[in-house]
Amino acid sequence: MNQKAPRNKAPKRTATSPRRVKPTSSASAVSALKEQLEEKLQLLSETNRQLKRKIFDLYTIFEISRNFNSVLDYQTLLDTFMFTSLGQVAALKAAVFLTREGKSERFYLAKAKGSGALPSAEEYFSATSRLAAYLRRLNRPAPSEDLLRDVASPEEAAILEKFTPGLVVPLIYQTRLTGVFLLADRISQTPFREDDVEFLSILANQIAVAIENARLYDSERQATAQLRSAQQQLVQSEKLAALGEMSAKVAHEVNNPLGIIKNYLLLTRRSVDEQVPVSKSGEYLDIVGDEIDRIARIVKQLLELHRGGQPGTESVDIVGVLDSVLMLAERQLEAAHVTVHKDYRLSPAWVVGSVESFKQVFLNIVINARDAMSTGGTLTVTVDRADSSVVITLCDTGPGIPPEQIPRIFEPFFTAKDPGKGTGLGLSVCWGIVKSHNGSITFSNMNPGGCFEIRLPMTDGKQARDVVA
Ligand SMILES: Nc1ncnc2c1ncn2[C@@H]1O[C@H](COP(=O)(O)OP(=O)(O)OP(=O)(O)O)[C@@H](O)[C@H]1O
Ligand SMILES: [Mg+2]
Structure with a gap:
């Protein structure tokens, strides 16, 4: 029997069966895979860092806005704002410029923190300058070096130089530029990141509202104090006027009977001297008695007037x-x-x-x-x-x-x-x-x-x- 020997077929490949790779190509594939994995890991850890920072930023913003709303004292508010900003973006130097009372056309230094060159009390940003208009339009933090190069006036440049490299944060209330906040000197000596800009942008909005509230509260407090002192003065002068009027009336009311008493006493004396009949003197003395009663009645009523208050x-x-x-x-x-x-x-x-x-x-x-x-x-x-x-x-x-x-x-x-x-x-x-x-x-x-x-x-x-x- 001529039986054909069975053909030696290659075994069928299934999904589970291991792929055959040449020894050399398998090593390079592993290293490529490792590389891909490392890349992914790096990406993940960066996303994780950014996420953590976002949560931290959001938490800080939530806490600080709660705090801002309850702080009505201007100086405490600025302190809190500056410390929070510096801490959150890990910087060492900051300054905030705001308008002074009755001078809305300039932003003067309101507070500065940190070491090195700081602006003086005389330096200011103009509220009508090109820089102010630019910041109002931009409505978010900008690198100070860009502003210094493109839009700053010589006076403004003198301030910005002290915060370069750094960030300039516009403080905007409604659509109005109400102040300028500057930050510089990162501890890591690296440039500010995008998440720093975002954080400062949100915080600036919060502080602009809080500053406006504190200002309103302050001016209201001042107005109330002025009103109270004016009222006190008025009450005081009214009291004095009433006292004066009352004294004049008392003097008048008591003087009348006193005058009569004096006259009749004189008449009595004369009648004694002239030996006028006793009945006449008796009549005079009755009148004197009546007038004394009248004075006594006035005094009694005045006392009752006082007692009525109790x-x-x-x-x-x-x-x-x-x-x-x-x-x-x-x-x-x-x-x-x-x-x-x-x-x-x-x-x-x-x-x-x-x-x-x-x-x-x-x-x-x-x-x-x-x-x-x-x-x-x-x-x-x-x-x-x-x-x-x-x-x-x-x-x-x-x-x-x-x-x-x-x-x-x-x-x-x-x-x-x-x-x-x-x-x-x-x-x-x-x-x-x-x-x-x-x-x-x-x-x-x-x-x-x-x-x-x-x-x-x-x-x-x-x-x-x-x-x-
Ligand atoms: N029932 C009344 N009808 C009309 N006039 C009155 C009446 N009650 C008070 N008056 C008027 O008010 C005035 C003030 O009253 P008041 O009792 O303060 O003072 P008086 O009666 O004049 O003096 P006193 O009460 O101190 O002896 C009186 O003088 C009188 O003109
Ligand atoms: Mg009466």
């Missing part, structure tokens, strides 16, 4: 106080043919104060009403509440008060009564007492007559000691 602390039922005042004045009111009509819609009506002071207020108003109703009339007294106040009204049917006099009735010594009848202190004492108890007192004509309305803060009567007059 509020009481008892819980007082206003209805009780009114009742006791009306009882006290009953005989006088009857004699003047004045009928009293009471309309208490709130009773008891609790307020905080002192019974004696409130009595004085109502008595003054009741006596004024009686004096106003010379031919008799009606006095209507009401107590009610409005919101959180007790409202008391005392209305008479007298002639009312001429409108032009109403603004003056609470002034000390204002009286429209006949000479010797009123001192004009009654209502000013009332005003002082009501005000010191955080209340209000007003008068309005009613046709017929007029009404006094007093409002006092209402309480529940449980505070302090309850006092019912």
